[in-house]
Amino acid sequence: MREIFVSDIAAKVAELCVRACVEVSPEIRRLMQAARPLDAGLGGQVLEKMLLNQEIAKSERMPICQDTGMVVVFVRIGQDVRIVGGSLDEAITDGVRMGYDKGFLRKSVVEDPIRRVNTGDNAPAIIHYEIVPGDGFHITVSPKGFGSENMSRLVMLVPADGIEGIKNFVLETVIKAHSNACPPIIVGVGIGGSFELSAIMAKKALLRKLGEAHPDPFWAEVEAELLVKINETNIGPAGLGGRLTAMAVHINTYATHIAGLPLAVNLGCHVNRHEEGEL
Amino acid sequence: MNEIREITTPLTDEIIQSLSCGEMVYITGKVYTARDLAHGRIMVMLDAGEAMPFEFTGNIVFYAGPSPAPPGKCCGSIGPTTAGRMDLHSPTLIAHGLKAMMGKGLRADPVRAAIRAHGGIYFAAIGGVAALMSKSIKSVEIVAFEDLGTEAVRLLEVEKFPAIVAIDSRGCCIYDR
Numbered sequence: 001m002r003e004i005f006v007s008d009i010a011a012k013v014a015e016l017c018v019r020a021c022v023e024v025s026p027e028i029r030r031l032m033q034a035a036r037p038l039d040a041g042l043g044g045q046v047l048e049k050m051l052l053n054q055e056i057a058k059s060e061r062m063p064i065c066q067d068t069g070m071v072v073v074f075v076r077i078g079q080d081v082r083i084v085g086g087s088l089d090e091a092i093t094d095g096v097r098m099g100y101d102k103g104f105l106r107k108s109v110v111e112d113p114i115r116r117v118n119t120g121d122n123a124p125a126i127i128h129y130e131i132v133p134g135d136g137f138h139i140t141v142s143p144k145g146f147g148s149e150n151m152s153r154l155v156m157l158v159p160a161d162g163i164e165g166i167k168n169f170v171l172e173t174v175i176k177a178h179s180n181a182c183p184p185i186i187v188g189v190g191i192g193g194s195f196e197l198s199a200i201m202a203k204k205a206l207l208r209k210l211g212e213a214h215p216d217p218f219w220a221e222v223e224a225e226l227l228v229k230i231n232e233t234n235i236g237p238a239g240l241g242g243r244l245t246a247m248a249v250h251i252n253t254y255a256t257h258i259a260g261l262p263l264a265v266n267l268g269c270h271v272n273r274h275e276e277g278e279l
Numbered sequence: 280m281n282e283i284r285e286i287t288t289p290l291t292d293e294i295i296q297s298l299s300c301g302e303m304v305y306i307t308g309k310v311y312t313a314r315d316l317a318h319g320r321i322m323v324m325l326d327a328g329e330a331m332p333f334e335f336t337g338n339i340v341f342y343a344g345p346s347p348a349p350p351g352k353c354c355g356s357i358g359p360t361t362a363g364r365m366d367l368h369s370p371t372l373i374a375h376g377l378k379a380m381m382g383k384g385l386r387a388d389p390v391r392a393a394i395r396a397h398g399g400i401y402f403a404a405i406g407g408v409a410a411l412m413s414k415s416i417k418s419v420e421i422v423a424f425e426d427l428g429t430e431a432v433r434l435l436e437v438e439k440f441p442a443i444v445a446i447d448s449r450g451c452c453i454y455d456r
């Protein structure tokens with residue numbers, strides 16, 4: 001049994017929240033740098049502003065975007081781990097509070113979806129746990145902006161809709177989102193499982209490292225084809241036209257029922273914040 | 280590339296009519312932030328016949344909620360939120376004299392029609408370049424609804440704030456092209 005203290009978990013969550021909000025991933029940065037010279041129009045100028053903004057945010061420790069999101073946390077916890085000193089849920093929530101306070105991040109959470117009073121500390125987080133063999137403790141923090149979250153969609157297709165039905169729905173989602181999702185976007189797709197699993201798979205797909213394809217060549221090809229189609233829409237950076245509308249399409253799949261074909265599309269904006277750590 | 284035009288508030292009808300969709304501008308002067316909850320409250324106040332928290336004429340409403348200002352800075356990161364969420368209320372506000380709005384993304388047809396009917400304008404700012412945009416903010420003052428936190432109405436003094444004319448006073452929209 002390995003023991004992990006709640007205070008260490010809170011500190012780690014706080015650190016990851018701040019880093020995710022002020023530093024863009026090196027993969028996003030490299031991809032934008034490579035795309036910049038290919039686009040002489042407005043889209044290219046927007047990419048240049050995004051790159052400059054990333055530099056200012058990192059050096060001045062300011063959020064890349066004012067919307068520092070609602071925090072989605074994925075915890076992978078070994079079954080031989082014992083959490084000591086308090087509740088794991090509360091430790092994560094405390095970490096969010098600390099990070100958002102100390103990092104001067106925006107508090108964007110309301111207590112009730114209709115009565116809408118700001119909680120003032122960006123808590124609570126949305127926490128997903130996964131129990132695995134061993135004594136590891138892995139945590140991913142993803143402060144999710146809602147410009148892109150709002151443009152995400154889920155549909156229960158039928159098996160006869162097949163791969164074409166999937167492609168059409170993904171493409172339609174991106175076109176409807178247009179500039180609201182702050183392109184160039186990452187497109188997270190969850191296919192199969194059940195209603196809720198497809199959505200969680202789509203969210204997890206946004207966490208995959210840019211440039212990594214689906215391990216199954218069949219799905220890797222669908223990802224590549226969708227990416228080309230999306231970038232032919234000419235929506236472009238900030239929706240102002242150009243070649244780079246999406247930086248990646250990431251698909252996750254799972255077994256499903258004989259009657260079903262659940263499909264969820266979760267959009268991530270050009271900031272696509274996520275950071276991970278181990279304890 | 281052509282020299283980018285700088286416009287200064289208050290925005291007169293003359294300035295608004297001289298701008299065309301697709302044009303990049305730098306805005307200098309006064310801008311008021313108002314987003315979802317502030318719009319809700321303003322609508323209630325309008326219904327009750329109360330005075331508005333700020334003057335509509337000549338001013339720009341910016342759909343934005345900044346991150347907190349760190350020590351030594353007047354403003355945290357700031358940028359546009361999705362304008363479409365304000366579509367339900369904008370035609371009413373435009374009918375009450377609001378002419379200039381700024382946010383990100385597409386507007387619904389009734390908003391576009393109201394802009395055309397009243398000679399208004401909608402600017403698009405780039406989403407997610409908020410640390411860079413904070414450099415254009417010279418001062419920030421909360422003028423209403425302080426209890427709403429980031430959603431309070433703030434008066435911003437901006438200097439050379441970059442934006443693009445997305446819907447001009449004739450109703451031409453950049454996203455149509």
Ligand code: SF4
Binds near residue numbers: 148180
């Ligand atoms: S979608 Fe992303 S970049 Fe756009 S405003 Fe929201 S968090 Fe910022």
